[in-house]
Amino acid sequence: xxxxxxxxxxxxxxxxxxxxxxxxxxxxxxxxxxxxxxxxxxxxxxxxxxxxxxxxxxxxxxxxxxxxxxxxxxxxxxxxxxxxxxxxxxxxxxxxxxxxxxxxxxxxxxxxxx
Amino acid sequence: xxxxxxxxxxxxxxxxxxxxxxxxxxxxxxxxxxxxxxxxxxxxxxxxxxxxxxxxxxxxxxxxxxxxxxxxxxxxxxxxxxxxxxxxxxxxxxxxxxxxxxxxxxxxxxxxxxxxxxxxxxxxxxxxxxxxxxxxxxxxxxxxxxxxxxxxxxxxxxxx
Numbered sequence: 001x002x003x004x005x006x007x008x009x010x011x012x013x014x015x016x017x018x019x020x021x022x023x024x025x026x027x028x029x030x031x032x033x034x035x036x037x038x039x040x041x042x043x044x045x046x047x048x049x050x051x052x053x054x055x056x057x058x059x060x061x062x063x064x065x066x067x068x069x070x071x072x073x074x075x076x077x078x079x080x081x082x083x084x085x086x087x088x089x090x091x092x093x094x095x096x097x098x099x100x101x102x103x104x105x106x107x108x109x110x111x112x113x114x
Numbered sequence: 115x116x117x118x119x120x121x122x123x124x125x126x127x128x129x130x131x132x133x134x135x136x137x138x139x140x141x142x143x144x145x146x147x148x149x150x151x152x153x154x155x156x157x158x159x160x161x162x163x164x165x166x167x168x169x170x171x172x173x174x175x176x177x178x179x180x181x182x183x184x185x186x187x188x189x190x191x192x193x194x195x196x197x198x199x200x201x202x203x204x205x206x207x208x209x210x211x212x213x214x215x216x217x218x219x220x221x222x223x224x225x226x227x228x229x230x231x232x233x234x235x236x237x238x239x240x241x242x243x244x245x246x247x248x249x250x251x252x253x254x255x256x257x258x259x260x261x262x263x264x265x266x267x268x269x270x271x272x273x274x
């Protein structure tokens with residue numbers, strides 16, 4: 001029985017993923033204030049940029065990118081996630097970012113294909 | 115052990131940027147709660163020659179599960195910080211268990227739950243996925259009462 005091994009490590013590294021996600025966020029909303037009219041395109045750009053970055057790595061993963069932007073007020077927000085997957089190969093990375101007027105939370109989940 | 119140290123190191127946030135000027139934005143990273151021992155030896159498995167899933171997830175069924183769970187747990191509650199923190203985790207686990215009960219093989223599940231306070235603030239949540247659209251899908255449900263809102267998202271991903 002032949003074994004097809006591409007030689008690449010199939011393991012999602014969540015530590016390495018935080019820096020590029022932060023850069024994606026800063027690139028889109030760094031230095032801006034909360035704007036109801038633009039928030040739709042902001043979330044779309046952040047999500048697309050993050051996804052493109054991970055896709056360019058060319059690894060055998062399916063990706064789910066989730067972005068939440070909330071205006072700063074006295075309100076509280078809680079987010080949790082629970083995943084049923086193979087912990088040896090799959091992983092997730094969540095980055096929380098804030099500035100003067102808003103919070104941004106981006107989660108990336110990477111699920112190995114085979 | 116080293117994973118816990120790494121967690122703590124990542125959670126310490128430097129307020130000053132690299133060039134010494136104070137940053138006006140702060141970012142923090144959170145990691146998984148239990149660093150599990152990874153098994154490095156993967157047993158070779160025999161070929162099954164199966165090209166796709168025999169049974170797929172039904173989106174209305176999952177939506178019904180989400181509606182049931184969120185309404186049942188959140189209907190008569192008011193927002194409190196500590197309670198919400200526990201409730202999001204509880205809801206995640208409950209929803210994951212219910213989706214597992216559907217017993218659809220070869221599918222991985224990701225569940226996300228958001229609970230927030232209603233105080234007239236603006237908010238936008240969006241997501242995008244790179245996957246195989248013929249086999250993978252998602253379901254969402256949002257619930258609102260007078261003091262809080264709850265949002266649940268489930269992604270199901272096929273795995274060979």
